[in-house]
Structures are given as structure tokens and as C-alpha cells.
Amino acid sequence: MSDSIAANYHCHSRFDDGHGELEEYVQAALRKGLRTLGFAGHAPVPFACGWTIPSPLLPEYLDTARRLKRTYRERIELLVGLEVDYIPEIISPASAQIRALNLDFTVGSVHFIGRLPDGELWTADGPPEELERGVSDSFGGDIRRAVEEYYRRMTAMIGTSPPDIIGHFDVIKKNNRGGKYFSEEEPWYRAAVIRTLDALAVSPCILEINTGGVVRGTSGALYPSEWVLEECLKRKIPVMINSDAHKPEQLDGYYNEAVSILKGMGFQSLTQIGRQGRRQAAL
Numbered sequence: 073m074s075d076s077i078a079a080n081y082h083c084h085s086r087f088d089d090g091h092g093e094l095e096e097y098v099q100a101a102l103r104k105g106l107r108t109l110g111f112a113g114h115a116p117v118p119f120a121c122g123w124t125i126p127s128p129l130l131p132e133y134l135d136t137a138r139r140l141k142r143t144y145r146e147r148i149e150l151l152v153g154l155e156v157d158y159i160p161e162i163i164s165p166a167s168a169q170i171r172a173l174n175l176d177f178t179v180g181s182v183h184f185i186g187r188l189p190d191g192e193l194w195t196a197d198g199p200p201e202e203l204e205r206g207v208s209d210s211f212g213g214d215i216r217r218a219v220e221e222y223y224r225r226m227t228a229m230i231g232t233s234p235p236d237i238i239g240h241f242d243v244i245k246k247n248n249r250g251g252k253y254f255s256e257e258e259p260w261y262r263a264a265v266i267r268t269l270d271a272l273a274v275s276p277c278i279l280e281i282n283t284g285g286v287v288r289g290t291s292g293a294l295y296p297s298e299w300v301l302e303e304c305l306k307r308k309i310p311v312m313i314n315s316d317a318h319k320p321e322q323l324d325g326y327y328n329e330a331v332s333i334l335k336g337m338g339f340q341s342l343t344q345i346g347r348q349g350r351r352q353a354a355l
Contacts, residue, residue, distance in 0.1 A: 079353075082112045088114040110151040110153050112155045117162070154170070164233035180229050216254065220260070234276055243295055287317070
């Protein structure tokens, strides 16, 4: 595997909504020729949630990841991180409880964008029925308002609580195959994206090109869309490729195809992080 794609900083295990032990991911990474692997389980949230690491399991997750980091130090670079949600006044990548964990890196993501009448938070990338109910109950059925709120929160996270890596930038489109709910060609949508990219361009964050929508067959597309990547290139926003693996065999899913897309656009390198900080790997 070439140096440019020999890294993955986004995978989930049995500790959250993935499958398999952390060590199974390490073994798969070694088989596939990865030189760097970052663990990024979903950080606990202070309410009932079926896909984040339960708070009582967080110490075991961190201890296991750090033990593996020591054990495999001579064979692969392992980094201990979390995918942290940005939920105003509840949790963020820069919140005190996250900083206290002394992580190697954070992936910052927006999932939750509204509340149902019973107070339950709902996610932008849940099943279609959750999205439809959430848009109806939180935004009066106005998908534009919901999408703009998603990008407003992403922009706020970038400006106030910047993570090392921005996770699945436009996951709001997950259920939008064929333009079911909105068109990415609409001026209002592009304006919301561009505002967020402008904030990203002056931040310290790296944007991940997330292949999970293809690998797991959900959106069937990269996050972000190719037109968004072209705007990233114009703004010289640093990017990396992650597969958002939920099974060990998905660690390098759609990597070669993503590289071909990036090369065709004119990208020349990917950004990686490691023990010595950031580095550039030529495509």
C-alpha cells in the first residue's frame, strides 16, 4: 500500500456500534499494509444512546487501546482517539471531559440536530423515518431549515471546539439518494456548505474523505460530495481518507477509488497525523 493511503483514523468496534475487538482491527491493518491506525469510538453522551460507548465501558476502551499501542509499537503506529459529537451545551470535541482523557486525536462530528416533543434528541443520519419525524417535529416539516441547522452546527463546532479531524462532513445527505429530500444544486444548499468550508479553511482541522457511505452501502457516495471536494481544493483545506470502518475488513474500503477521484481533481497529497505531528503523503 502506498504511503498516501496507509492510514485510517476512523473505525468503530464492539465498544460502540461496530463489530469486533480492537485487536482484530490492528491485525487487519497489518494484513492490509496500513502503517497508522487510529481508534475513534463514539464518545459517551449523557443520555440514552444505543450507538455510543457506554460511559462505564470508556475506561476499558481507553485501557485496551493504549495497551495495544504499546504492544504493537514496533509494527504499526496506533493512535487513541474518539469520535466526539458536537451538541451545544452538552458535549463537544473541546469540552473539559474530553480534554481530560489525553487523547491522541479527536474526530468531530454532528449527528444530533433537533429534539422531538418528548425531549429526545434525533440524528441527521438515522433511518429515513427518524429524519422525517425529526424534520416534521423540530423544523415544521421544512427540510431546508433542518439542513441549514446541520451546517450551522458544523460551522459552530469548527469555530468554537475544533477537533483534529472533521467527520463525514455532509452526512446530512445520507438518506438523500436521488435528491429525495433536497437538491445539492440548490443555491441555498451550496451557500450553507460554502459558509462552512470558509470557516474550515481558516481552522486547524483536517477534513476526512469518508468512504463509509460506499463501503457500508448507505448513501452510496463519498462524504463529502465531489463538488465539495473541488471547493476544498480551491481553499487548500487539508484532507485525509478514512473508511469509518465498522468491521475490520472495511479498513481500506474504497481507498484506491477515492485516490483516483482525488488525483483526477488535482489533489497532490493527503494529510496524516502521528507521533511526530502532521505530515504530508504524496498521492
